[in-house]
Amino acid sequence: MVMFRRLLVLVCLVSFCFAQPAPKRRRCPDTIIRTVDAKPIKISQYRGKVVLIVMFLTSCDDCAQALKLIQKIQNDYASQGLQVVGVSLDESSANLLPFQQRYRFTFPLGHLDKAGAIELAALSKDAHPYVPLVMFVDWMGNVRFQYQGNDPFLRDPDKNLRAIATGLLKQAAAKEGPQYETKPAAAKP
Secondary structure (H helix, E strand, O other): OHHHHHHHHHHHHHHHHHOOOOOOOOEOOOOEEEEOOOOEEEHHHHOOOEEEEEEEOOOOHHHHHHHHHHHHHHHHHHHHOEEEEEEEOOOOOOOHHHHHHHHOOOOOEEEOOHHHHHHHHOOOOOOOOOOOEEEEEOOOOEEEEEEOOOOHHHHOHHHHHHHHHHHHHHHHHHOOOOOOOOOOOOOOO
């Protein structure tokens, strides 16, 4: 019995040494995004909802196709608490209104300059991200997932984006925090 306990302690110590650290918490910055009609959007105004942020270029055909798909996802999940926000990364906001008029997206579209995009997506100052860049923000305002346009995850965007949306919406409905938050152990009866 003593040998078994020592072996169990050794296994626990070894597993503790090789355990992966919990991911760091990353709050979504409250960057101001200006809509096509110059109204400010702050991601914090959607606290309590799951937010899917899509950064794009109005000149990018792949971005337009992704936004069309994301419009369908917004339509399917809005009643459960999903909010999509589109963010143009164009040099200026001049192309955003014609883009909105052409595609008639029902979710808010806005514009960010380079500094705002760097802050929102936590990119390095000299980064040149592939668009579309998608970010999921959970109901508590934490960035949980982020993918650039060249990520293999986006090869099947309908299936994969819906899977994440479904999981985060279930957590929001149950008011469960992200995996990296710790909870105290339940008291034994």
